[in-house]
Amino acid sequence: MEEQVKIKACMHIGGEWIGEELNSKNVINPANGETVGSFPIGGEKETQMAIDAAHRAFETWSEITAYERAGYLKKLYHLMLENQEELAQTMTLEMGKPINESRGEVVYAATFIEWFAEEGKRVYGETIPSHVGAKRLQVWKKPVGVVAAITPWNFPAAMLTRKMGPALAAGCTVIMKPSGESPLTAVKLMELCEEAGFPKGVVNLVTGSSSKITKTLMEDERVRKITFTGSTEVGKILIRQSADQVKRLSLELGGHAPLIVLDDADIDKAVKGVMASKFRNAGQTCICANRIYVHAGVYEAFIEKFAEQVGQLKVGDGMDESVAVGPLINQSGLEKVSHHVKDAVAKGATVVTGGESIDSSNGVFYKPTIVKDVDASMVVMQEETFGPVAPVQKIYSDEEAIKLANSTPYGLAAYIFTENVARGTKLIEKLNFGIVGWNDGAPSAAQVPFGGMKESGIGREGGHEGMDAFVESQYVSIGME
Structure with missing residues (x-):
């Protein structure tokens, strides 16, 4: 597979590509250290231009029918599928994800556009029986306004479409701010939005200084909604910054997912589920299994089968079709992983397989690792x-599993493996997590609500609940006399 030419990205604001004259920052492929592209370092001025453009476009975009908006989204959906390979290669080159995973992400990302193209047609109002004969009581639904979507590097396509889809379908206009680690996929998506014919200013893309861009977005009262995926620490900052204008927020924040294997679990099924959850995107996902709790009765059998599967994983450049685990995003990420393993070993844990970085002059790789006999x-x-x-x-015991699983401020995702329906039901009822996979290591889908409890976020993305974050309920009381 041949690598693409280097991508010199621009911002897209009000229907125009801008930013070539600005200073730029390189995008580095973490598999080999090579520069794959660059993007302009925008700031307050460019963000203000994007807000102006989105605000102007909102008046007309919000007034066209849901069916017309769906038409644009359907065009984008088909274009994403037609350009799957280009999007996937861009993704792999800029952030290292194995190419087969990138292809899967493009399809997954496109399903959000398709789902919300249809779901936008089902934003229903309400007629409420009146307590007074001469009144008619109604609830109307209105788009919230200009939306800023701030996304992370690890799912550069899906994190954007999961926010763009419902916002655009509801009648909002959007300003996209992708991560500086992986902005090129967002640029490709913006090109497809332009090809789909979205009116000028409906979708805008800004890149550059996160602090300056975010500050400008938060201070402008015309930006009525911030939707953010990222760390809990940054999410808390956004909550504080939103207070002055009471901006609406959707926050999908950090996780620390437990995975519980009970003694009546199908071990082969459990190992398959852990493999699907833990090593996707080299473990760089917010819902991957981070803490694995296995009942003593099946502990050794589970580790033996798990180690056999992990030992077969090929690590390397994501552009290699046979690679299952790509690089970490950067050196800082590698250092964190190494620290976690060394700390565990120093405190009495045992490395079953892996446990070290892979010597590479330019790439950022760590061997898939199992560490057993860990503790809190x-x-x-x-x-x-x-x-x-x-x-x-x-x-x-089940009680110990529940106590350990819940002993965290996070509550995004959890996983359980048991063949006993009553036991599994009781366990899930006591788990404080927004997403639970029961005998399932890959629970995400466009038609379901995605989000967390406690410090893992506010609101839900996907499903019919995904529309709620982008519409306001307006109560109307009509006097008939």
Whole structure:
């Protein structure tokens, strides 16, 4: 597979590509250290231009019918599928994800556009029985306004479409601000939006200084909604910054997902589920299994089969079709993973397989790793690792599993493996997580609500609930006399 030419990206504001005259920053392929492109470093001025453009476009975009908006979204959906390979290669080159995973992400990202193209037609109002004969009581639904979508590097297509889809379908206009680690996929999506014929200013793209762009977005009262995926620490900052204008927020924040294997689980099924959850995107996902709790009765059998599967994973450049685990995003990520493993070993854990970085002059790789006999004193069980490390702790009861799983400020995703329906139901009822995979290591889909409890966020993305964040309920009381 031949690599593409380097991409010199621009911003897209009000229907125009701009920013060539600005200073730029290189995008580095973490698999080999090579520059794959660059993007302009925009700031307050460019963000203000995007807000102006989105605000102007909102008046007309919000007034056309949901069916007309769906038409644009359907065009974008088909264009994404037609350009799947280009989008996937761009994604892999800029952030390292194995090419087959990137192809899958493009399809997954496109399903959000398709789903919300249809769901926008089902934003229903309401007629309420009146307590007074001469009144008619109604609830109207209105788009919230200009929306700013701030997204992370690890899913550069899906995180954008999961926000763009419902916002655009509801009648909002959008300003996209992708991560500086992986902005080129967003540029490609913006090109497809332009090809789909979206009116000028409906979709805008700004790149550059996160602090300056975010500050401008938060201070402008015309931006009525911020939708953000990223760390809990940044999410808390956005909450504080939103207070002055009471901006609406959707926040999908950090996770520290537990995965529980009970003694009646199908071990082969459990291992398959852990593999699907833990090592996708080299463990750099917010819902991947970070803490694995296995009942003592099946502990050794589970680790044996798990290690056999992990040992078969090929690590390398994501552009290689046979690679299952790509690089970490940068050196800082590698150092964090290494620290977690070393801390666990120093405190008595044992490395079953992996446990070290892969010597590479330019790439950022860490071997898929299993660490057994871990406990709560170890950093790996307290912090989100964001890497290909699976720590396994022995448990002795369902009650212990629940206590350990819930012993975190995060509540995004959890996983359980048991063949007993009553036991699984009781367990899930006590787990404080927004998403639970029961005998399922890959629960995400466009038609379901995605989001967390506690410090893992506010609101839900996907499903019919995904529309709620982008519409306001307006109560109308009509006097008939």
